[in-house]
Amino acid sequence: MDILKTIFIFLQEQILGMKWLNNLIGNLLSLVGLDISTQLGGSIQFFIYDVIKIITLLYFLIFVITYIQSYFPPERSKKILGHYHGIRANIMSALLGTITPFCSCSSIPIFIGFTSAGLPLGVTFSFLISSPMVDLGSLVLLMSIFGGKVALAYVTIGLIIAVIGGTVIEKLHMEKYVEDFIKNVSSIDIESSILTKKDRIKFAKEQVNATLKKVFLYILIGVSIGAFIHNWIPKTWIEMVLGNNNPFGVIFATLIGVPMYADIFGMIPIAEALLSKGGQLGTILSFMMAVTTLSLPSIIMLKKAAKPKLLVLFISICILGIIVVGYTFNVFHKFLI
Numbered sequence: 622m623d624i625l626k627t628i629f630i631f632l633q634e635q636i637l638g639m640k641w642l643n644n645l646i647g648n649l650l651s652l653v654g655l656d657i658s659t660q661l662g663g664s665i666q667f668f669i670y671d672v673i674k675i676i677t678l679l680y681f682l683i684f685v686i687t688y689i690q691s692y693f694p695p696e697r698s699k700k701i702l703g704h705y706h707g708i709r710a711n712i713m714s715a716l717l718g719t720i721t722p723f724c725s726c727s728s729i730p731i732f733i734g735f736t737s738a739g740l741p742l743g744v745t746f747s748f749l750i751s752s753p754m755v756d757l758g759s760l761v762l763l764m765s766i767f768g769g770k771v772a773l774a775y776v777t778i779g780l781i782i783a784v785i786g787g788t789v790i791e792k793l794h795m796e797k798y799v800e801d802f803i804k805n806v807s808s809i810d811i812e813s814s815i816l817t818k819k820d821r822i823k824f825a826k827e828q829v830n831a832t833l834k835k836v837f838l839y840i841l842i843g844v845s846i847g848a849f850i851h852n853w854i855p856k857t858w859i860e861m862v863l864g865n866n867n868p869f870g871v872i873f874a875t876l877i878g879v880p881m882y883a884d885i886f887g888m889i890p891i892a893e894a895l896l897s898k899g900g901q902l903g904t905i906l907s908f909m910m911a912v913t914t915l916s917l918p919s920i921i922m923l924k925k926a927a928k929p930k931l932l933v934l935f936i937s938i939c940i941l942g943i944i945v946v947g948y949t950f951n952v953f954h955k956f957l958i
Contacts, residue, residue, distance in 0.1 A: 637678070637765035643670045660852045667848040671890045675762065675840055679886055680829055682761055687828040690720050691821045699738050708788055711747040715783035718751030719776070728752040729922045736799060736926070743791025749923075750939060751783035754914045762886065766893045767902075771957050774950070775906060782942035789938060790931075798931035836886050843887030850894035863900035865954075870904040871947030875940060878911030888912055902957060903950030910943045 634640045656662045735745040763772035888909045
């Protein structure tokens, strides 16, 4: 048992967390005369380390995820989801969202395609919630920073929110609140071309480059903010706003995060810095979930497909679920960190 624990800690700290890289960068900066114990030196070390770590993990993860995703093109996904009914369909749709490395805006065209193809509205909304909130990439990156227990709990809770949210929308029979142009789209099932292993590898490489170009700026911004928080913001400030002495911290973090727009890969270094400064785990995760699941650009896009009543219901379900998650994680903060 001790051997397994040692192996797990090694994977957590040295493979995923890349602690060796942080030490190496610190040593190199010291060799060139930079004092990493100062605010400026610590910020530079944090920035270089987190950018290299996130991009390295991201490159590998996007390749693997996209390779898997090549077996589930939209046409095949529609057919798979069409075989399930009731809550099982919601579960499958939420799980399908985990293998799609999309942000909230990128998920909406897929959601529209699923809806116009005749899939139950609740099933498509389970996908819409799950896709930006939970994916395999975020699972591994969260493990590299917060540990396996937090990462698995985050993904599990995210899937539960997606399933419950889709089920509620299904039970309320909100189909009439979908815009008419989506319901009137004629859906044509096109068989996916059979890809060879070489084709899939090429496709995965292309998606890696395209995705990194899309998220690179968010990573730089996120790491820069994280470095600033980590080395310049007093710990007492973070504890006052996001710590356990503020009973409204979760609600505040959720409502602040909703209008923002960022990729989860840019949010993780910010969350890492906030946690190191004394922020409560649940409050920080609520902020992350709000930013990645609900953003002003995605809400504007969704407004084109959903009438106001359905849009408000979707936003309300997500906000309520995120707030519940935040308070739940805060209760178990000591057991998870």
